[in-house]
Amino acid sequence: MSFPLDRLAVQLDWNLLRTFMVIVQERSITAAAQRLNVSQPSVSAALRRLEERLELRLVDRGAGQTFIVTRAGEAVYREALEIYGGVVRLNEIGSEAGRAISGNIVIQRSSHLEMDDIMRVLEEFRAKHPAVTFSVRSTSCHEVAQALLQRVSSVGFCTRVDPAQRLRALTLTPQEFGVYCGPNHSLYRRHDVDPDLVSASDVVGFEEDQMAGALSALAVYRVRYGIGARMIAAATGIVDLVQLIENSTVIGCLSRAHAIKYGIRLWQIPVAAPPPLVDMFSLVDAERHMTPAEAALIDHLHQAGLVADLRPSSTV
Structure with a gap:
């Protein structure tokens, strides 16, 4: 027929x-x-x-x-x-029927975010489902959303949410950033801060650290409190940014958790201003047809308060 x-x-x-x-x-x-x-x-x-x-x-x-x-x-x-x-x-077909939950799950995250708490929750999930593997990809915030819209990623973590009907965002705890310098800067290890020296210093940052970028909060912070003169270099990842600060006569903003972890030689400049806070969001596709592994992970993250509830709202 x-x-x-x-x-x-x-x-x-x-x-x-x-x-x-x-x-x-x-x-x-x-x-x-x-x-x-x-x-x-x-x-x-x-x-x-x-x-x-x-x-x-x-x-x-x-x-x-x-x-x-x-x-x-x-x-x-x-x-x-x-x-x-x-x-x-x-790729996931054939790995689902009659087996323990398995498969690879793609997680997209902004490269400038500190993810220790989220990684611990992911490891808890892996302990329950050892046949599941993760692919964690560090990209820009725009690419986090695009990966979800293209349905090649299961969940994303970023610092800016652009309107998209299918994506459901959940606001997470903001991350505290600080202003840092390295051994070559004259403010290194100094507790008395010269505001003129801070405002005259060249700046390095992430590529999204600009007024129109996902880290615009940092750019606004520097302008508001007179921190730094001109941006002379931009990095895509935390390791590159730390190395720029440690080996140059510049200052830069990065999360305090990252500075503690990666910046052994960094010094947090005690500027006379409150620390900058950067918003953090999780993103999931509310209309995505999920594999069993993806559905289990989203439920696990929801129980941990890390993603939005994807159940439809009651119409009653």
Whole structure:
């Protein structure tokens, strides 16, 4: 017995959808080509073929490589995310039936966050389910949310929440940061602080430590209290930032827990201002179809007060 198949489902090239998904995420044909490691004309041609195949205008072109995603393009993008997440979850099929909970769970976290308390909860979960493994990926806050929207990550931890209908955020305990210098700075080991010297010092920080970034609280803090002059270097990870501070005549903000753990030679400058606090959130996809391992982890994290309750609200 044969069944009719939709011609589009048979003939559509998945790579066209994948290319379009990256174009939307990068908001640039050029950036999409760089991410996919292909030429810019190839990306433009893929977009054109997808529009022709679907008989839809997916983007409205502007000057140069700029564009605006159309309403139809937004709908196609959402479907592409669903397909991508389904392909990724194929790895879990076959490891579920008739077995103890197992599989790999991807956890996305902002690289500047201190995660000791969360890691302890994850280890408690692993003790209950030893067949489960974790992939913990340090990225920017934007990429944390994108990984969840693409359904390649099960849970995320970040310092900024951008509106997304599917993602459910829970506010966690803010993290306290401090202002630090290394042995080469004239304020090292000094308890008397010269405000002029603090305000004239060059600054290093994370890449997201800027007014429009996920660590804007630190940028606002420095401006408000006259801490630091100009940003001269940015790091993506805590180890790189610590090394910049320890080996240069600069100052920088990082979490107190990270400074204690990684910055043996760091000195916290006793500035006359309250310590900066950085918000912390957990993110989960409220509409994600979860594997048994993912569902068990989300429940475990919820019981620990680390993620939002994903049960639907009562309509009574």
